[in-house]
Amino acid sequence: MSERAKRYMELYRKTKWVKLRLFWEDFKHSKLGMSGIVLLIIFAIISILVVSNTIVPSDLPKRWHSPEAWNEYPELVPPEWWFKITGEPIFPHTIIEKEFPEGEEEAVITYYYESDAFPTDARLDLEISTFNTSIVRIIISVYRPDEEEIVIYDKTESITERMNKSAISLFIKRNSEIARILVHHFGIEKSPDVVNNLCLLFGEKSPDMWSPKTAKPLKGSYVFTIRVSTFEGEVEVDRAKLILYANAYGLMGTDSFRRDLFLGLLWGFPIALLIGILTSLLTTIVGVTYAMVSAYYGGYIDEIMQRIVDIVSSIPLLPILILCAMTFGPNIWLIIGLLVLFTWTGGIKTIRAMVFQIREAAYIETARVAGASTRWILFKHILPQVLPYSFYLVVLGVPYYILIEAGISYLGLGDPTLPTWGQILHDASIHGATLGGYWWWVIPPGLLIALVGLSFAMIGVAVDKILNPKLRY
Amino acid sequence: MSSIKRYVITRIINYVLVLLIVLSLTYAVMAPIADQALIDMWRETLNARLRSDPKLIESLKAKGISPEEWINQQLEVIKKREGLDKPWYERLPKRVFDMLVFRLGRSHLIRSFRGTRNISDIIFERIPFSVLLFTSSTIILVVLGLIIGLACARKPGSLLDVSFIIYALVGNSLPMWWLAMILVLVFVYFLHLFPPPVEIKAVVARPPPIGNVSEFIGYLGNLLYYMTLPLFTVTVVSLGAEVYLMRNIVLTTMTEDFVFVARAKGLPERDVIYKHVLRAAAPPIITTVLLSITGSLFGGAIITETVFMWPGMGLLYWEAIAGNDTPVVLGLVYLSLLVYLITLAVLDVLYGILDPRVRITTGVTG
Numbered sequence: 001m002s003e004r005a006k007r008y009m010e011l012y013r014k015t016k017w018v019k020l021r022l023f024w025e026d027f028k029h030s031k032l033g034m035s036g037i038v039l040l041i042i043f044a045i046i047s048i049l050v051v052s053n054t055i056v057p058s059d060l061p062k063r064w065h066s067p068e069a070w071n072e073y074p075e076l077v078p079p080e081w082w083f084k085i086t087g088e089p090i091f092p093h094t095i096i097e098k099e100f101p102e103g104e105e106e107a108v109i110t111y112y113y114e115s116d117a118f119p120t121d122a123r124l125d126l127e128i129s130t131f132n133t134s135i136v137r138i139i140i141s142v143y144r145p146d147e148e149e150i151v152i153y154d155k156t157e158s159i160t161e162r163m164n165k166s167a168i169s170l171f172i173k174r175n176s177e178i179a180r181i182l183v184h185h186f187g188i189e190k191s192p193d194v195v196n197n198l199c200l201l202f203g204e205k206s207p208d209m210w211s212p213k214t215a216k217p218l219k220g221s222y223v224f225t226i227r228v229s230t231f232e233g234e235v236e237v238d239r240a241k242l243i244l245y246a247n248a249y250g251l252m253g254t255d256s257f258r259r260d261l262f263l264g265l266l267w268g269f270p271i272a273l274l275i276g277i278l279t280s281l282l283t284t285i286v287g288v289t290y291a292m293v294s295a296y297y298g299g300y301i302d303e304i305m306q307r308i309v310d311i312v313s314s315i316p317l318l319p320i321l322i323l324c325a326m327t328f329g330p331n332i333w334l335i336i337g338l339l340v341l342f343t344w345t346g347g348i349k350t351i352r353a354m355v356f357q358i359r360e361a362a363y364i365e366t367a368r369v370a371g372a373s374t375r376w377i378l379f380k381h382i383l384p385q386v387l388p389y390s391f392y393l394v395v396l397g398v399p400y401y402i403l404i405e406a407g408i409s410y411l412g413l414g415d416p417t418l419p420t421w422g423q424i425l426h427d428a429s430i431h432g433a434t435l436g437g438y439w440w441w442v443i444p445p446g447l448l449i450a451l452v453g454l455s456f457a458m459i460g461v462a463v464d465k466i467l468n469p470k471l472r473y
Numbered sequence: 474m475s476s477i478k479r480y481v482i483t484r485i486i487n488y489v490l491v492l493l494i495v496l497s498l499t500y501a502v503m504a505p506i507a508d509q510a511l512i513d514m515w516r517e518t519l520n521a522r523l524r525s526d527p528k529l530i531e532s533l534k535a536k537g538i539s540p541e542e543w544i545n546q547q548l549e550v551i552k553k554r555e556g557l558d559k560p561w562y563e564r565l566p567k568r569v570f571d572m573l574v575f576r577l578g579r580s581h582l583i584r585s586f587r588g589t590r591n592i593s594d595i596i597f598e599r600i601p602f603s604v605l606l607f608t609s610s611t612i613i614l615v616v617l618g619l620i621i622g623l624a625c626a627r628k629p630g631s632l633l634d635v636s637f638i639i640y641a642l643v644g645n646s647l648p649m650w651w652l653a654m655i656l657v658l659v660f661v662y663f664l665h666l667f668p669p670p671v672e673i674k675a676v677v678a679r680p681p682p683i684g685n686v687s688e689f690i691g692y693l694g695n696l697l698y699y700m701t702l703p704l705f706t707v708t709v710v711s712l713g714a715e716v717y718l719m720r721n722i723v724l725t726t727m728t729e730d731f732v733f734v735a736r737a738k739g740l741p742e743r744d745v746i747y748k749h750v751l752r753a754a755a756p757p758i759i760t761t762v763l764l765s766i767t768g769s770l771f772g773g774a775i776i777t778e779t780v781f782m783w784p785g786m787g788l789l790y791w792e793a794i795a796g797n798d799t800p801v802v803l804g805l806v807y808l809s810l811l812v813y814l815i816t817l818a819v820l821d822v823l824y825g826i827l828d829p830r831v832r833i834t835t836g837v838t839g
Contacts, residue, residue: 316771
């Protein structure tokens with residue numbers, strides 16, 4: 001490189017930094033833009049924390065769609081803080097797990113009831129071991145604070161001979177047999193189909209105790225006794241677990257699949273940012289390079305390249321995305337790839353016009369005369385000039401892509417290996433969350449989509465203001 | 474050749490090219506899957522025939538052919554008849570031609586309001602619902618957008634202007650279908666002001682009773698009543714952006730020299746705006762309006778229909794995806810493409826007539 005070219009380069013570097021610094025100075029004065037940046041930093045921190053597994057269990061994406069992983073969570077309950085606002089009593093989520101020594105035929109679990117609300121469900125898990133026997137009688141009785149003793153379960157189970165360990169899971173709320181026993185015990189004149197088992201089990205004795213609207217919980221200690229016996233051989237209780245499901249849970253409640261929505265919402269952050277930023281960056285890089293080359297060469301090359309742009313930009317995006325996601329199976333990388341493939345033409349018109357203008361400037365002529373190569377001119381002279389506008393394109397693209405991905409997920413074509421906001425809303429929609437009034441399932445995911453989009457849009461407006469002084473905000 | 478002729482011809486050639494390219498591409502992509510779906514369907518019919526026809530089984534036994542063998546033989550015959558034994562690229566021209574004349578095949582699951590399974594019937598029934606919803610919302614949007622946009626443009630930086638910029642920001646960032654869900658939650662679940670969306674589909678999704686006048690009026694009344702919430706949603710979400718767009722178009726026009734001259738002449742501000750600025754701003758306004766109709770018909774806005782069970786194309790997408798009805802999706806994609814391209818072509822020609830400067834460049838989308 002000649003001495004002159006080196007000097008030229010040095011000078012040029014300086015001006016480039018000056019330009020960027022001026023841009024930043026302007027940007028700093030925009031309140032809207034700076035609040036966008038602050039929001040964005042918060043989202044980025046959340047995303048990093050989520051991806052590095054510091055606040056969310058690492059196997060969450062895998063667990064998200066498996067029902068087994070969530071069966072110890074309450075079903076479809078609002079967030080806890082909601083009950084604190086409305087003043088409704090909360091039943092805290094309770095899991096009592098006990099292991100019993102060998103040879104124990106009787107297991108006792110004591111629970112001290114002190115809430116003003118009823119649990120949404122109760123489940124009793126038993127693990128029993130049998131030796132040389134295939135028939136086991138299990139009796140479960142509850143001793144209430146008012147000294148009533150109810151045998152809620154008395155059954156003889158046959159156990160396959162080979163297995164000497166078996167697990168029994170008893171959901172109390174939806175068990176019609178328990179309902180019959182309880183109705184009979186308290187002498188209530190209602191069909192066992194309409195009563196609420198939990199109100200009968202934990203309620204104060206009265207003729208109205210069958211319905212959650214009229215029942216009052218009876219506080220005190222409840223003793224669950226599990227007795228196992230057999231005629232031949234031996235049987236013992238290894239472990240017993242009593243789960244009383246809360247009527248409100250966590251920060252964001254749970255859905256019909258008993259999933260903790262807070263965890264799913266957190267996982268939505270990195271995915272939304274990934275889709276938005278990555279897609280927007282890729283499309284802008286492709287689009288800007290294309291426009292620069294097209295406009296710099298001009299003539300026939302430009303004509304052909306613009307015809308290609310015409311064709312790509314006349315393809316309606318959503319139908320093609322739906323078609324491809326259905327054909328190849330939903331996959332986040334596929335969606336990103338397709339978005340780039342069909343939307344890179346976004347800002348080309350403007351960039352092309354800008355390059356046409358820059359191309360005629362005297363310093364480009366000078367550079368060409370000084371022997372600069374086309375590549376050098378394109379990347380060292382023209383690119384810095386279109387960079388601010390490209391940045392604007394990136395920023396504007398992010399909310400657009402986040403919305404499109406959310407829409408695709410909402411239609412049921414989201415990547416099943418990742419929990420996203422759009423998918424949470426899809427699940428809410430097919431499970432009738434809007435008609436059931438489950439607002440905690442519907443509002444937060446969309447609000448987060450809007451908030452992330454908004455932060456970028458705010459930055460976008462601030463940049464637009466600097467680049468487009470004609471618009472006078 | 475005059476410039477306008479040349480311009481129109483280039484544009485139309487462009488769109489025909491796009492149509493053929495995209496059709497071929499989608500067909501190439503979808504062919505294996507569509508074929509497999511067809512073969513599965515035929516296998517199912519053959520199986521059903523075997524089960525319901527004991528005589529056939531006996532005659533097969535007499536000939537010494539097992540039922541599976543018979544099914545496979547029959548499948549080969551059908552494949553040959555339908556041309557499935559040839560590779561996809563040999564079938565491509567026929568297939569593309571079929572699509573061009575709306576022979577879209579039969580659906581697996583979804584039926585039209587009259588109960589047929591003809592895909593073009595199904596889709597043509599749905600299109601008017603989408604068009605009705607989005608065209609009416611666009612009309613409202615344009616009127617409101619122009620009025621408010623002009624007010625904002627006259628006093629940039631005023632409270633009205635700033636609040637509409639923020640409105641536009643928020644409206645642009647939130648998913649329209651999510652706001653639809655919220656509105657259903659509020660107006661249907663909490664306030665009971667509107668019937669649940671399921672009812673909308675049951676009442677509205679049927680062939681309109683054209684013969685009977687009083688019945689038709691009743692149907693129309695129902696249609697408008699059920700359209701209130703969807704229409705409100707679409708309008709509310711897009712209004713901010715519409716105002717912002719109009720404002721920017723007007724503001725950009727206001728900095729042109731001729732406006733400066735008009736003001737210098739001493740024309741009152743009213744005349745400057747209505748006689749000079751608006752006239753010059755008309756072409757971009759008209760294009761954006763038409764583009765926004767097509768954009769919402771084939772963009773994400775259509776998803777909103779699914780929330781209200783509004784029986785347009787968006788709901789059809791949802792149903793076809795949920796029922797894995799690939800032929801219907803394929804048909805929808807084709808028709809969306811066709812309508813979209815036709816609108817773009819019309820738009821281009823219109824724009825070329827309205828604004829002579831465009832003819833030397835390449836048009837609206839390009």
